[in-house]
Amino acid sequence: MLVGAHVSTAGGLDRAVARGAERGAQAIQIFNQSPRMWRPTAYGEEDFAAFRAALQGSGIGAVLIHAVYLLNCASEDREIRARSRASLIQSLRVAEGIGAAGVVLHPGSAKTGDVPKAIRRAGRVIGEALAQTESAELHLEDTAGAGGTLGRSFQELAALMEACDGDSRVGICLDSCHLYASGYDIKEPDGLSAVLDEFDRVVSCERLRSLHVNDSLTPLGSNRDRHALLGEGELGERGCGTFLSEPRFEGLPCVLETGRDGGAPSAQDVRRAMELRRRARAARRRRGARRGGARRGGARRGQ
Ligand SMILES: [Zn+2]
Numbered sequence: 001m002l003v004g005a006h007v008s009t010a011g012g013l014d015r016a017v018a019r020g021a022e023r024g025a026q027a028i029q030i031f032n033q034s035p036r037m038w039r040p041t042a043y044g045e046e047d048f049a050a051f052r053a054a055l056q057g058s059g060i061g062a063v064l065i066h067a068v069y070l071l072n073c074a075s076e077d078r079e080i081r082a083r084s085r086a087s088l089i090q091s092l093r094v095a096e097g098i099g100a101a102g103v104v105l106h107p108g109s110a111k112t113g114d115v116p117k118a119i120r121r122a123g124r125v126i127g128e129a130l131a132q133t134e135s136a137e138l139h140l141e142d143t144a145g146a147g148g149t150l151g152r153s154f155q156e157l158a159a160l161m162e163a164c165d166g167d168s169r170v171g172i173c174l175d176s177c178h179l180y181a182s183g184y185d186i187k188e189p190d191g192l193s194a195v196l197d198e199f200d201r202v203v204s205c206e207r208l209r210s211l212h213v214n215d216s217l218t219p220l221g222s223n224r225d226r227h228a229l230l231g232e233g234e235l236g237e238r239g240c241g242t243f244l245s246e247p248r249f250e251g252l253p254c255v256l257e258t259g260r261d262g263g264a265p266s267a268q269d270v271r272r273a274m275e276l277r278r279r280a281r282a283a284r285r286r287r288g289a290r291r292g293g294a295r296r297g298g299a300r301r302g303q
């Protein structure tokens, strides 16, 4: 697992790499434009080259782009869908320019409308954006399930992937806070393992490409998207450690999105995530050794 953080691009794309390196991040996530405005930032080849040069020797092994929150590919409003498609295309182009692992996208919202129809609309817009770009991956993020947001369940994520015609460039980003808030009990290793078994059955673990680790301010199944600092929410140190030490997550970029006072995660936050991961992995090894011992003991008794 490559543990890292969402960082700002203020001052230029390549500044994000420096911010990641200062935090000791192994992965970073950025917005490719201001998250609250439709207007795209006009990055060009020089910006991409500077970013790629900065990445060399930075210790950062993966970059994610988060599409901005204004997008609603599932909107009933044709104008909003057109703007969402244009912005998504821009995100995918920047991802291609900087060699990002993928663009993370909230699949959209049905608002109060029909969910299957909303999923079809989102699939169409996403498919069109993919058709106009070359190679960048798109990671649909699971959501907490607030309002009419799509992607609250593995069934909805699978339906969304199908609506994109199962394009091989479409993967999934799982967020620990959203999973918990949408009702998946991932606090304990056995619980997370069962949830991933279900994910594998419904979506396929092969499609899992990136992770967000955030604690949740609100309880299991609350359907509210309220992040907390790692260890300070309902998941707690144990739940966050469970997520960070999950064997099936090995090799994937996993970024923190939550810092103190609504700011970006700090070096201290990244260190804390790495420490929780280290401790939880050690606990898993001890538990595995105990279980193995019990099994061997049982076999002997059986003979
Ligand atoms: Zn997230």
Ligand SMILES: [Zn+2]
Binding pocket: 175, 177, 178, 225, 226, 227
């Ligand atoms: Zn969230």
